[in-house]
Amino acid sequence: MEYGVSRAEEGQEVSVTVFVRDELGMHARPAARLAQAARRYRSRIILEYEDMTADAKSVLDILFLAAGRGAPLTLRCAGEDAREAAEVLEALFNEE
Amino acid sequence: MARAVLHGIVVSTGIAIGKGFFVNKNPESARHELVPLDRIESEAARLQDAVDTVAAEFAEARARLPGDLRRHADVLTSHLLICTDPRLGGEALRRVREQRMNAEWALEESVARIADIFNALSSPYIRDRIEDVRLVTDRLFQRLSGACAPHPTGGERGILLAHDLTPTDVVDLPIERIAAFAVAQGGGTSHTGLLARSLHIPAVIGVFGLRKEIFDGDLLIVDGLKGKLLVDPSEAELAAYSDLREQYAIYRKRVAAYAVHPAETEDGVQVSVLANVESAAEAEGVLSAGGEGVGLVRTEFGYITRSSLPGEEDLYEEYAGLAAALAPRKVTFRTLDVGGDKVFSRGKVSEEANPALGLRGIRYCVRHQDIFRTQLRAILRAGAHGNVSMMFPLISGLSELRLAKSILNEAKQELDDADVPFDPHIPVGIMIELPSAVFMADALAREVDFFSIGTNDLIQYTLGADRGNRHVAHLYQPLHPSIVRAIKQVVDMAHKTGISVCVCGEMASDPYCLPILLGMPVDELSLAPQSIPAIKHLIRRSHARQSRKLLDQALFASTANAINNMVRQAVHSAFPEDVGFFVSQLGVNR
Numbered sequence: 001m002e003y004g005v006s007r008a009e010e011g012q013e014v015s016v017t018v019f020v021r022d023e024l025g026m027h028a029r030p031a032a033r034l035a036q037a038a039r040r041y042r043s044r045i046i047l048e049y050e051d052m053t054a055d056a057k058s059v060l061d062i063l064f065l066a067a068g069r070g071a072p073l074t075l076r077c078a079g080e081d082a083r084e085a086a087e088v089l090e091a092l093f094n095e096e
Numbered sequence: 097m098a099r100a101v102l103h104g105i106v107v108s109t110g111i112a113i114g115k116g117f118f119v120n121k122n123p124e125s126a127r128h129e130l131v132p133l134d135r136i137e138s139e140a141a142r143l144q145d146a147v148d149t150v151a152a153e154f155a156e157a158r159a160r161l162p163g164d165l166r167r168h169a170d171v172l173t174s175h176l177l178i179c180t181d182p183r184l185g186g187e188a189l190r191r192v193r194e195q196r197m198n199a200e201w202a203l204e205e206s207v208a209r210i211a212d213i214f215n216a217l218s219s220p221y222i223r224d225r226i227e228d229v230r231l232v233t234d235r236l237f238q239r240l241s242g243a244c245a246p247h248p249t250g251g252e253r254g255i256l257l258a259h260d261l262t263p264t265d266v267v268d269l270p271i272e273r274i275a276a277f278a279v280a281q282g283g284g285t286s287h288t289g290l291l292a293r294s295l296h297i298p299a300v301i302g303v304f305g306l307r308k309e310i311f312d313g314d315l316l317i318v319d320g321l322k323g324k325l326l327v328d329p330s331e332a333e334l335a336a337y338s339d340l341r342e343q344y345a346i347y348r349k350r351v352a353a354y355a356v357h358p359a360e361t362e363d364g365v366q367v368s369v370l371a372n373v374e375s376a377a378e379a380e381g382v383l384s385a386g387g388e389g390v391g392l393v394r395t396e397f398g399y400i401t402r403s404s405l406p407g408e409e410d411l412y413e414e415y416a417g418l419a420a421a422l423a424p425r426k427v428t429f430r431t432l433d434v435g436g437d438k439v440f441s442r443g444k445v446s447e448e449a450n451p452a453l454g455l456r457g458i459r460y461c462v463r464h465q466d467i468f469r470t471q472l473r474a475i476l477r478a479g480a481h482g483n484v485s486m487m488f489p490l491i492s493g494l495s496e497l498r499l500a501k502s503i504l505n506e507a508k509q510e511l512d513d514a515d516v517p518f519d520p521h522i523p524v525g526i527m528i529e530l531p532s533a534v535f536m537a538d539a540l541a542r543e544v545d546f547f548s549i550g551t552n553d554l555i556q557y558t559l560g561a562d563r564g565n566r567h568v569a570h571l572y573q574p575l576h577p578s579i580v581r582a583i584k585q586v587v588d589m590a591h592k593t594g595i596s597v598c599v600c601g602e603m604a605s606d607p608y609c610l611p612i613l614l615g616m617p618v619d620e621l622s623l624a625p626q627s628i629p630a631i632k633h634l635i636r637r638s639h640a641r642q643s644r645k646l647l648d649q650a651l652f653a654s655t656a657n658a659i660n661n662m663v664r665q666a667v668h669s670a671f672p673e674d675v676g677f678f679v680s681q682l683g684v685n686r
Contacts, residue, residue: 028225032174035181059174060183060210063225066217 013078014086018093025068035059037092043079099328100309106679107289109626110298111341112276112318116255116310128201140192143199146239147185151176178232183210199240207233255316257306261288271295276318278325280306290374293626294381300325302564321679347677355386355629365640369632370622372600376414379421381625386632389425391622392600395432411474419482426483429475433457433489457490462499472507479519487525487548492532494539529553534582541593547586551601555579573656574603574681580612580650580659587616598622605631607678608663614638615647630678634671
């Protein structure tokens with residue numbers, strides 16, 4: 001794998017570092033895909049980029065990050081289904 | 097007597113009677129109020145309900161999409177996500193509860209905050225998404241105003257009322273249940289007319305007082321001949337109009353029977369009757385209405401109905417399809433005529449203090465040459481599939497024409513270099529819409545293949561009066577002596593140089609203008625397909641020589657009134673039974 005992953009597990013909180021792969025950055029379509037997927041989980045899911053945080057269930061919040069191609073994002077999931085959420089969302093970033 | 101009589105502009109003819117129902121009301125009029133403490137929860141519920149319902153509508157629309165429309169499904173998904181986004185509805189709910197704002201106000205505030213953040217972003221791809229947020233919010237506003245259920249009661253067809261109709265609104269209308277359209281907005285709603293004409297139902301736009309005078313469920317008569325809307329009509333009016341509706345249907349049937357035959361006056365002068373269209377979808381309608389070709393393709397439609405600028409291939413496909421469907425009949429494309437009253441969503445025209453005198457028509461195209469070239473190449477390539485001509489709108493003089501033609505020549509060169517098939521000898525004409533073009537008609541005629549007179553703009557620019565402005569609408573006189581003389585001068589100059597003249601404004605379908613135009617004589621008339629059978633019917637019973645005499649008299653007249661009286665007398669004695677079934681701009685029908 002050509003991208004770096006760091007994982008720290010503290011009880012029910014899982015965090016993963018992912019990278020924006022889309023050429024246009026985190027634009028409408030990938031943002032929608034992410035928010036749609038995030039909403040399937042009950043965990044609280046947060047994206048961190050530079051000094052900003054976004055609610056991953058809000059497509060608008062994700063867009064506000066204006067993360068360009070290659071930007072490193074920290075995905076933090078907290079809650080009962082945090083682990084599954086982190087795995088599925090991480091996989092989303094690795095799809096073409 | 098009806099409770100109220102409203103007036104508007106007819107964009108599709110006919111008579112309809114039915115109950116009115118609003119599909120959207122002006123969202124700008126959202127009220128701002130502080131909600132009393134004991135009503136906060138019900139206000140929050142009202143907002144939540146709107147969000148849930150609109151979200152369900154998006155989901156349902158997505159479920160109904162056929163599989164090959166995946167891209168559209170993505171758009172609907174993103175709208176659904178925005179609709180249910182915590183930043184939008186959630187924030188608004190918080191404002192209702194914490195700041196006691198009413199739902200509309202709270203929603204407006206949420207959108208304003210979102211817009212602030214978007215505006216600060218540097219990526220245009222992302223910044224433009226604010227348009228999606230607005231689109232979703234508009235629907236929420238509509239839902240909140242309780243105006244979203246476009247369903248006339250019972251099995252009867254209803255009269256659709258709207259502040260404005262956008263192509264998006266039109267997509268999900270229950271078409272089979274609409275008997276007529278009445279729209280408050282005047283300009284930029286050409287698709288209302290287009291849709292209505294293709295459905296053969298009347299449509300009136302620019303209706304003043306629509307919102308104030310009509311409530312959902314009111315009984316209405318739409319007089320799509322005189323441009324009137326009768327609210328709560330009396331028994332006598334209902335009887336008279338249902339009679340008229342029947343007679344009109346009979347008349348339409350009678351003239352349609354001869355539609356496909358040529359139009360020749362009693363004394364043997366043949367006039368070409370062509371159609372004005374907006375899209376390739378109308379080709380079949382042109383033929384069945386007896387159109388001998390297309391005198392005006394309003395190409396704007398292919399731009400305003402798309403959310404982004406169309407590419408050369410999109411346009412080429414559409415244009416070639418129209419040319420091929422009508423070959424060997426001619427199809428005349430007017431190059432993009434945006435600016436002024438025509439909304440253009442993507443290549444947004446900047447705010448101008450005086451748009452009618454601003455960056456519109458050919459001026460817009462020579463300023464945005466990339467857009468212009470793309471279209472020119474598409475038209476040239478369509479020329480390989482049929483009998484295609486093109487014309488430039490709003491030409492004010494020779495240098496503008498020469499500039500446009502030089503860009504056209506470059507486009508030809510590019511196609512030639514790339515070995516792309518096209519018609520190198522495509523006839524090129526201009527629209528005569530400005531008084532300056534009338535004065536320069538002799539010089540212009542030497543450098544083009546034909547003239548097409550756009551009478552709506554020519555009248556507006558010559559008399560300096562906007563027909564949509566009720567304070568000066570009475571000055572908008574199609575048969576003002578200055579207009580009659582201007583057209584005469586253009587026709588004379590064209591014929592002297594050996595080029596033809598088409599009239600493609602509303603005058604071409606006005607029975608009172610017909611003898612004047614026949615008298616000129618203009619070579620071609622181009623009008624809405626719907627009006628072709630009836631105009632052909634009148635031409636067949638006209639006399640070219642008598643029309644010439646009438647025109648000569650009109651050229652000596654010094655007021656619009658004098659000419660109106662002349663033509664009224666002539667037309668009423670020649671076609672006493674027909675005139676009631678026509679739309680006229682003259683006001684002599686009323």
